[in-house]
Amino acid sequence: MIRKGMKLYSILFGVCPKCHQESMYQNKNPYVLSEVIKMKESCSHCQTKYQIEPSFFYGSMYVSYAVGIAFAVAAFIVSYNILGSSLTVAFIAIVATLIGFMPVIMRLSRNIWINLFMSYDKELAKKSGVKSAKQ
Numbered sequence: 001m002i003r004k005g006m007k008l009y010s011i012l013f014g015v016c017p018k019c020h021q022e023s024m025y026q027n028k029n030p031y032v033l034s035e036v037i038k039m040k041e042s043c044s045h046c047q048t049k050y051q052i053e054p055s056f057f058y059g060s061m062y063v064s065y066a067v068g069i070a071f072a073v074a075a076f077i078v079s080y081n082i083l084g085s086s087l088t089v090a091f092i093a094i095v096a097t098l099i100g101f102m103p104v105i106m107r108l109s110r111n112i113w114i115n116l117f118m119s120y121d122k123e124l125a126k127k128s129g130v131k132s133a134k135q
């Protein structure tokens with residue numbers, strides 16, 4: 001089960017890495033392509049600044065390389081091993097997967113990247129949870 005408080009929760013849903021209370025992105029849907037990487041400046045619940053330093057998220061490109069390979073391997077296994085397609089079709093499937101999931105891959109790698117530097121903070125989440133309940 002994936003729930004708040006787990007790193008995986010923040011990574012999969014793109015929520016604030018410290019309090020897990022709200023999305024880091026201005027638009028939750030990654031397929032609104034003009035807003036794929038538009039992030040809020042900070043969390044409105046716990047005031048965590050997402051951009052730790054200027055061009056902080058350039059580092060996520062290293063992560064996106066690994067995430068991209070993971071998607072490519074998955075696409076290959078599904079098409080070649082499970083569906084029994086030819087190598088050519090498997091290659092096309094990989095390219096199609098990488099293009100189709102590009103927004104997801106970009107966001108996943110940003111989420112993983114920021115979660116390498118920040119961790120869930122129970123106290124912050126509790127405090128902000130009380131605050132948001134009052135509003």
Ligand SMILES: [Zn+2]
Nearest residue numbers: 016019043046
């Ligand atoms: Zn927060």
